[in-house]
Amino acid sequence: MSSKKVYIVSGAGLSAESGIRTFRDTDGLWEEYSIEEVCSVEGFRRDRQKVLNFYDARRADVEQKEPNYAHKRLAELKKAYPKNIVMLTQNVDDMLERAGCEDVIHLHGTLTDLRCEECGEVFPIGYRSQERALCPSCGSYNVRHNVVMFGEAAPAYEHLRELYSEAEMVVVIGTSGQVIDTSYMAQLIGNSVLNNLDVDEYHDRYFKTRLYKPATKAVDEICDLVEEFLKS
Numbered sequence: 001m002s003s004k005k006v007y008i009v010s011g012a013g014l015s016a017e018s019g020i021r022t023f024r025d026t027d028g029l030w031e032e033y034s035i036e037e038v039c040s041v042e043g044f045r046r047d048r049q050k051v052l053n054f055y056d057a058r059r060a061d062v063e064q065k066e067p068n069y070a071h072k073r074l075a076e077l078k079k080a081y082p083k084n085i086v087m088l089t090q091n092v093d094d095m096l097e098r099a100g101c102e103d104v105i106h107l108h109g110t111l112t113d114l115r116c117e118e119c120g121e122v123f124p125i126g127y128r129s130q131e132r133a134l135c136p137s138c139g140s141y142n143v144r145h146n147v148v149m150f151g152e153a154a155p156a157y158e159h160l161r162e163l164y165s166e167a168e169m170v171v172v173i174g175t176s177g178q179v180i181d182t183s184y185m186a187q188l189i190g191n192s193v194l195n196n197l198d199v200d201e202y203h204d205r206y207f208k209t210r211l212y213k214p215a216t217k218a219v220d221e222i223c224d225l226v227e228e229f230l231k232s
C-alpha cells in the first residue's frame with residue numbers, strides 16, 4: 001500500500017452547490033449583518049448577542065441543506081484511501097461529514113459545536129440555538145460559537161505546516177486563496193490540482209492542472225487524478 005500523502009483543501013465553492021452562501025456571494029453583507037460585525041473579534045466585543053444570533057441562524061440554515069455530489073465523491077475517496085488522504089476544509093458546515101467523510105479537519109472551526117470560554121472545551125450543539133447552552137465540562141454559561149473570527153488564532157493551521165512538510169500532491173477546491181495562501185501550496189508542491197469556477201491568473205498560475213467548472217462537475221476528474229497518483 002502506498003504511503004503517499006494527498007492533501008485536499010476545500011473552500012466555499014465546494015458547498016456552494018448545496019445552497020450554502022458565503023459573505024462573498026453577498027458583497028460582504030448578509031441580511032442585516034456586515035462581515036465586520038459578525039466575523040471579527042471587535043464586532044464580537046461590541047455586540048456579543050448579535051454575533052451569537054448570527055451563528056444560531058447559520059446552524060438553522062445548514063440543517064436545511066444537503067451534501068452535494070462533490071461532497072459524496074470526496075467522502076468515498078477518503079474512505080478508499082484513509083491513510084493517504086488528508087481532508088482540510090475552510091468550511092464550517094458539516095456537509096463532508098454528512099456525506100460520510102471521516103477525519104475532516106476544519107481550519108476555521110465548526111458550526112455544529114460550541115466552545116467554552118472558561119475552560120476551552122469544544123462540545124456539540126448540532127443545529128440548535130445556543131441559548132441557555134452550558135459547558136458540559138465546567139458548567140459555565142460563558143460559551144460561544146466554535147468558528148474562528150478575523151483577529152483570532154486558528155489552531156488548526158498546524159495542519160497546514162504538516163501539508164508543507166509531507167504533501168506530495170495538493171488538490172484545491174472552491175477557494176480564491178485570499179484567507180489561506182493556496183497559491184503558495186501549488187508553488188511548493190509540484191503535483192497540484194485547482195478547481196474553481198472563475199479564472200484568477202495571479203492565484204492560479206502555479207497549478208499543474210486547472211479545472212474551471214462547478215465542483216460537482218470537476219470531482220470525478222479530481223478523484224481519477226488522485227487515484228492515478230496513488231497507484232503510480
Ligand SMILES: [Zn+2]
Nearest residue numbers: 116119135138
Ligand atoms: Zn467549560
